[in-house]
Amino acid sequence: xxxxxxxxxxxxxxxxxxxSCGEKTANTTESADTPAxxxxxxxxxxxxxxxxxxxxxxxxxxxxMNEHAVDTGGSQFKAPxxxxxxxxxxxx
Numbered sequence: 001x002x003x004x005x006x007x008x009x010x011x012x013x014x015x016x017x018x019x020s021c022g023e024k025t026a027n028t029t030e031s032a033d034t035p036a037x038x039x040x041x042x043x044x045x046x047x048x049x050x051x052x053x054x055x056x057x058x059x060x061x062x063x064x065m066n067e068h069a070v071d072t073g074g075s076q077f078k079a080p081x082x083x084x085x086x087x088x089x090x091x092x
Contacts, residue, residue: 004063012055014048 039047067076079085 012051012059015051 067074068078069081071077072080
């Protein structure tokens with residue numbers, strides 16, 4: 001499960017790199033046919049790091065939500081969405 005989360009976060013970071021590579025500023029005089037400037041390895045590393053930092057909480061939240069409310073066969077399943085689960089005993 002942990003490897004799926006890390007893989008998803010890495011893919012989100014890579015997607016962020018590709019989407020930011022194609023952005024153009026409003027002041028550019030380039031035509032639409034001209035390719036965007038090449039991203040240096042340092043910039044790509046920084047973009048990937050930021051993508052990982054910002055995407056990881058989203059991916060982790062989805063993983064927990066999936067375990068608790070979606071995956072009915074899992075050991076962590078609590079209850080489906082919009083339903084209350086009652087614990088018959090108090091955990092201390």
